[in-house]
Amino acid sequence: MSGTWQAFLGAVYTGSGTTFRVWSPTASTIELIFTDDKGEPMKDPVALKKNEDNYWEATVQSAQPGTLYKYKIDGKGPFPDLVSRFQPHGVHGPSMVVDPNAYKWSHKGFVTRNLRDCVIYEMHIGTFTQEGTYKAAADKLDYLSDLGVTCIEILPLADWPGRWNWGYDGVALYSPSRAYGTPDELRALIDKAHGLGLTVVLDAVYNHLGPDGNYTGCYTSEYMSSTHNTPWGQALNLDGKHSAGVRRFLLENSLYWLNEYHFDGFRFDATHALVDDCEHPAPHPHFLEELASTIHGVDSGLIVTGEDERNLAKMVGEKRPGGGDAWGFNGVWSDDFHHQVRVVTAGDNESYFRFFSGTADDIATTIKQGWWYVGQQLDMVNVADDAEPAQADEQKVSDTDKDTKTEKKEEKKTRGSDPKGIPHGAFVVCIQNHDQVGNRPDGDRLHHVVPPTQYLAASALMLLAPQTPLLFQGQEWACSTPFCFFTDHNQDLGKLVTEGRRREFKDFSAFAKRSIESIPDPQAEKTFRNSCLKWEEAQAKEHVAVLQAYKQLLALRKTLVNNSVASSPTDKSPEFEAMSVSALHFENDNTATKKGTPCLALLRKDNTGRSVLALFNFANAPVSLSFGSGEGAKVNVSSLPSAIQSAMLSSQWDVLVDTSALSNGAKTNIAFGESGVSTVAFHNAGAVVLCSKRA
Numbered sequence: 001m002s003g004t005w006q007a008f009l010g011a012v013y014t015g016s017g018t019t020f021r022v023w024s025p026t027a028s029t030i031e032l033i034f035t036d037d038k039g040e041p042m043k044d045p046v047a048l049k050k051n052e053d054n055y056w057e058a059t060v061q062s063a064q065p066g067t068l069y070k071y072k073i074d075g076k077g078p079f080p081d082l083v084s085r086f087q088p089h090g091v092h093g094p095s096m097v098v099d100p101n102a103y104k105w106s107h108k109g110f111v112t113r114n115l116r117d118c119v120i121y122e123m124h125i126g127t128f129t130q131e132g133t134y135k136a137a138a139d140k141l142d143y144l145s146d147l148g149v150t151c152i153e154i155l156p157l158a159d160w161p162g163r164w165n166w167g168y169d170g171v172a173l174y175s176p177s178r179a180y181g182t183p184d185e186l187r188a189l190i191d192k193a194h195g196l197g198l199t200v201v202l203d204a205v206y207n208h209l210g211p212d213g214n215y216t217g218c219y220t221s222e223y224m225s226s227t228h229n230t231p232w233g234q235a236l237n238l239d240g241k242h243s244a245g246v247r248r249f250l251l252e253n254s255l256y257w258l259n260e261y262h263f264d265g266f267r268f269d270a271t272h273a274l275v276d277d278c279e280h281p282a283p284h285p286h287f288l289e290e291l292a293s294t295i296h297g298v299d300s301g302l303i304v305t306g307e308d309e310r311n312l313a314k315m316v317g318e319k320r321p322g323g324g325d326a327w328g329f330n331g332v333w334s335d336d337f338h339h340q341v342r343v344v345t346a347g348d349n350e351s352y353f354r355f356f357s358g359t360a361d362d363i364a365t366t367i368k369q370g371w372w373y374v375g376q377q378l379d380m381v382n383v384a385d386d387a388e389p390a391q392a393d394e395q396k397v398s399d400t401d402k403d404t405k406t407e408k409k410e411e412k413k414t415r416g417s418d419p420k421g422i423p424h425g426a427f428v429v430c431i432q433n434h435d436q437v438g439n440r441p442d443g444d445r446l447h448h449v450v451p452p453t454q455y456l457a458a459s460a461l462m463l464l465a466p467q468t469p470l471l472f473q474g475q476e477w478a479c480s481t482p483f484c485f486f487t488d489h490n491q492d493l494g495k496l497v498t499e500g501r502r503r504e505f506k507d508f509s510a511f512a513k514r515s516i517e518s519i520p521d522p523q524a525e526k527t528f529r530n531s532c533l534k535w536e537e538a539q540a541k542e543h544v545a546v547l548q549a550y551k552q553l554l555a556l557r558k559t560l561v562n563n564s565v566a567s568s569p570t571d572k573s574p575e576f577e578a579m580s581v582s583a584l585h586f587e588n589d590n591t592a593t594k595k596g597t598p599c600l601a602l603l604r605k606d607n608t609g610r611s612v613l614a615l616f617n618f619a620n621a622p623v624s625l626s627f628g629s630g631e632g633a634k635v636n637v638s639s640l641p642s643a644i645q646s647a648m649l650s651s652q653w654d655v656l657v658d659t660s661a662l663s664n665g666a667k668t669n670i671a672f673g674e675s676g677v678s679t680v681a682f683h684n685a686g687a688v689v690l691c692s693k694r695a
Contacts, residue, residue, distance in 0.1 A: 010083030017061035091213035116425025148554025162488025169210030265303030292328035311416035360583030373416030420568035424466035443482035460687035660686035
């Protein structure tokens with residue numbers, strides 16, 4: 001990263017001593033306390049001096065790497081440093097001085113991969129291996145490289161209370177979790193990844209702080225907003241009095257991870273909850289724009305993506321088509337794709353899934369547009385405030401003052417915006433991720449509830465679509481392990497977490513005949529242990545076929561041209577040179593693309609100019625598709641986009657992938673005639689991928 005980086009906040013080791021710097025606009029006195037491992041004072045306090053910008057500082061020559069310390073604020077405390085670079089004894093213990101330059105990097109010149117060229121692998125360090133450490137994760141990087149993954153997205157590392165956690169209860173935003181190892185062991189993980197050509201991004205949470213170990217209020221009340229709340233608690237103060245200090249605290253945090261750990265970018269959690277209601281551009285840009293600009297100021301090639309339920313087109317890029325500024329993110333999660341696929345495969349129809357049809361037409365439109373909702377109205381009756389089912393965050397589930405998740409609501413609102421012109425690669429899509437799995441009562445994955453044939457069809461669609469695919473650890477071999485919601489809080493808070501988690505699901509139909517007490521207890525060690533991947537499974541017979549399919553599909557994806565852009569809902573027949581997608585309609589049957597026979601065609605181009613045609617059947621039943629004189633359901637070829645029609649006229653095809661053959665050994669019957677593809681007879685759900693032969 002930039003050789004000009006100079007940390008400002010926290011305990012900054014200078015090579016000879018350490019400068020300690022704290023922000024507080026309201027404190028009268030701040031004292032530095034050096035401690036032992038138990039947090040007991042060892043020396044006389046050192047008074048920090050305040051400057052005109054409300055920063056308090058002192059330089060201590062004797063403070064070397066490994067020195068432990070805390071602060072007293074107006075005589076109270078001592079408290080951990082809010083900008084601690086390591087909390088070796090947990091978030092309530094003393095902070096440690098760290099020398100970030102002690103680690104000698106082997107791969108300093110790594111060039112971050114463009115987002116549209118990424119295959120993202122979402123990794124939770126604690127459950128990715130049985131050991132749950134940075135070292136153990138590093139040992140698996142060769143496997144990920146061989147699989148075809150090009151980018152690792154690590155779930156939040158900011159330290160939290162307890163031995164294990166998803167990471168979304170972070171309170172020490174600058175301190176990588178001691179539960180996984182040391183700061184240098186994290187650096188070694190990233191260093192090795194870069195040596196293998198793997199981009200590494202960090203999932204960062206700036207919208208709230210966890211419920212235990214948040215010491216911001218001990219320094220000043222100005223860190224938290226007095227006017228904005230999130231579903232997880234108070235929002236951080238991005239637009240109120242003294243917000244400049246809070247914004248700097250967060251902006252420098254992003255620079256810290258980039259410069260001191262060589263991360264290649266970020267996925268920011270729930271950016272819709274980063275509320276900034278100031279008038280813009282004065283006195284500063286919207287916080288999300290300033291955040292992206294700060295990161296790209298280090299290197300314009302760094303990756304900035306966000307999870308944002310608004311489907312907000314202005315998040316992506318620097319300028320919107322037709323004029324208007326954007327916020328500069330490289331990409332955004334598009335959960336609409338997941339929801340459509342989940343409905344067509346698993347049949348989910350509760351909570352926000354009831355806003356999605358899962359029809360072939362709607363899936364095709366979601367791929368063309370990048371997301372499904374582009375401004376449609378939603379009926380929000382009996383839907384949670386954040387339109388999500390059972391979120392796995394204890395501040396949300398243990399709120400004893402206001403059970404917002406069970407309130408009856410009658411509200412209509414619109415969702416989404418016109419995505420026209422956004423590169424398809426800017427939309428990050430998945431068929432499972434930590435949220436969508438962990439939000440389920442038992443943490444079950446898609447492949448736990450649908451047949452292998454259907455699962456591989458969904459996997460093929462995700463990996464061949466022009467959007468950027470995200471895999472969640474273990475899905476590539478259809479792992480048996482769930483990903484449950486787990487925490488390790490103190491007894492009192494833990495009890496509230498367990499009760500709140502179970503209360504989340506009490507109105508779901510599955511619990512009409514099942515006790516909510518059967519939901520895994522988030523506080524039980526067993527719940528965490530059961531979520532850890534069992535790597536020996538990847539070589540077991542029942543998993544090898546799925547892994548082989550993923551390898552084939554990922555190898556194929558590397559050859560595809562990816563330069564298409566999202567269409568507008570007003571574009572009736574969008575055509576792209578390198579991508580076209582359509583539902584398959586049947587002659588004299590206007591209902592053929594409903595859930596009974598959901599079939600699609602997806603056309604891509606490879607880097608040699610050849611056509612790659614994928615045909616999908618999501619029905620758990622035999623379907624024979626006739627494109628001409630062959631036997632079967634007559635596809636209305638004239639209703640297909642012209643690019644797909646033209647491609648299908650070729651009679652010279654190679655079969656690249658047949659997921660049915662991989663999952664159950666029964667090859668899909670494919671017949672070719674003089675006029676091109678004649679018949680594709682699926683024995684069950686599946687996908688076949690054809691490539692036009694070279695002339």
